[in-house]
Amino acid sequence: MAEVNVILWSREGCxxxxxxxxxxxxxxxxxxxxxxxxxxxxRDVLELKYGIRHVPVIEIGRDGVYEAVLDGDPNRxxxxxxxxxxxxxxxxx
Numbered sequence: 001m002a003e004v005n006v007i008l009w010s011r012e013g014c015x016x017x018x019x020x021x022x023x024x025x026x027x028x029x030x031x032x033x034x035x036x037x038x039x040x041x042x043r044d045v046l047e048l049k050y051g052i053r054h055v056p057v058i059e060i061g062r063d064g065v066y067e068a069v070l071d072g073d074p075n076r077x078x079x080x081x082x083x084x085x086x087x088x089x090x091x092x093x
Contacts, residue, residue, distance in 0.1 A: 004084040006031035007066070009046060009057040013037075017056045020072045024058075029081070031058075060084070 006024065008031050010017035024031050036042040036055055043053040050057065050068055059066040060080040069076045 004062050007059040009034045009055050011037040011055050016072050020056045
């Protein structure tokens, strides 16, 4: 089974992004960061995928299938990651 991936969409100067990075680091979750600062085409991607242009956005998934946390809610992050640990898929899928 493929490893779960965590992708953080963020930008410099974003307080919520800093808090999310600190949370992921504190919990020991490895993640890839996509910095959208000055890159409108990346915000366009977020708009196409989720109907938003703001960050942070945390995507959690594997094998090209991801669920997103759009508000940085730690409980939602934990719930999605727990679903992968116990069932191999996100809760609710």
